[in-house]
Amino acid sequence: xxxxxxxxxxxHLAAGLKLNLEAEGHAAEVxxxxxxxxxxxxxxxxxxxxxxxxxxxxxxxxxDGFEVVRRLRAARQFVPVMLLTARSSTDxxxxxxxxxxxxxxxxxxxxxxxxxxxxxxxRRRRWLRGDEADGLEQxxxxxxxxGRCIDFRHQVVRGGDGxxxxxxxxxxxxxxxxxxxxxxxxxxRKTLLEEVWGVRQDTDTRTVDNFVARLRRYIEPExxxxxxxxxxxxxxxxxxxxxxxxx
Ligand code: CA
Numbered sequence: 001x002x003x004x005x006x007x008x009x010x011x012h013l014a015a016g017l018k019l020n021l022e023a024e025g026h027a028a029e030v031x032x033x034x035x036x037x038x039x040x041x042x043x044x045x046x047x048x049x050x051x052x053x054x055x056x057x058x059x060x061x062x063x064d065g066f067e068v069v070r071r072l073r074a075a076r077q078f079v080p081v082m083l084l085t086a087r088s089s090t091d092x093x094x095x096x097x098x099x100x101x102x103x104x105x106x107x108x109x110x111x112x113x114x115x116x117x118x119x120x121x122x123r124r125r126r127w128l129r130g131d132e133a134d135g136l137e138q139x140x141x142x143x144x145x146x147g148r149c150i151d152f153r154h155q156v157v158r159g160g161d162g163x164x165x166x167x168x169x170x171x172x173x174x175x176x177x178x179x180x181x182x183x184x185x186x187x188x189r190k191t192l193l194e195e196v197w198g199v200r201q202d203t204d205t206r207t208v209d210n211f212v213a214r215l216r217r218y219i220e221p222e223x224x225x226x227x228x229x230x231x232x233x234x235x236x237x238x239x240x241x242x243x244x245x246x247x
Pocket of ligand 1: 008010058060
């Protein structure tokens with residue numbers, strides 16, 4: 001059973017989500033105020049073990065959803081977050097990802113789609129933690145590149161000129177793992193959206209660019225001149241491992 005926190009101030013919507021998540025076998029709790037939800041997630045649950053996923057509305061009393069997820073990540077709490085946004089403009093979506101959200105769904109949404117996306121986040125989290133194979137093969141526990149060690153199991157990048165460990169969100173770790181496993185192959189943005197996010201039409205491909213820009217900051221000594229997370233113009237991205245003899 002997974003535990004879901006629903007942060008939503010529209011009472012009927014929150015109640016409907018709770019009912020349906022419970023019908024799917026999850027435990028669900030509702031919080032209607034952004035500031036109170038943040039307090040609950042950070043102070044009462046510093047290691048992020050109480051909830052497995054957070055559904056976070058953007059327009060909320062107290063603090064808006066963008067600010068909640070930004071402060072959550074600043075507090076180094078990395079529970080998977082799906083933003084529910086009534087405003088589906090691309091800028092809002094990118095703003096959400098930049099703040100540290102893992103996924104988003106524009107309102108109004110179809111319930112089966114929401115439930116499928118929640119399952120997707122839960123499955124990726126279990127997969128990264130090695131809790132179950134679930135049809136996905138996790139071949140990688142660790143990978144060393146540019147003086148850093150990417151620890152997929154614990155979702156963290158260690159090392160890099162004495163820098164502090166950089167925790168990864170579920171989707172950052174999943175995307176990085178996918179590119180590393182396909183080392184040397186050019187992968188299109190569309191393929192990444194399908195394989196990593198599990199979405200087909202409704203996500204802007206700039207989502208991928210936004211995540212890659214973040215990952216470069218974590219693993220590239222010079223993020224503006226990447227040597228490992230390479231852009232393939234007009235197509236997508238290619239991961240290049242360390243040169244022979246290097247580690
Ligand atoms: Ca709202």
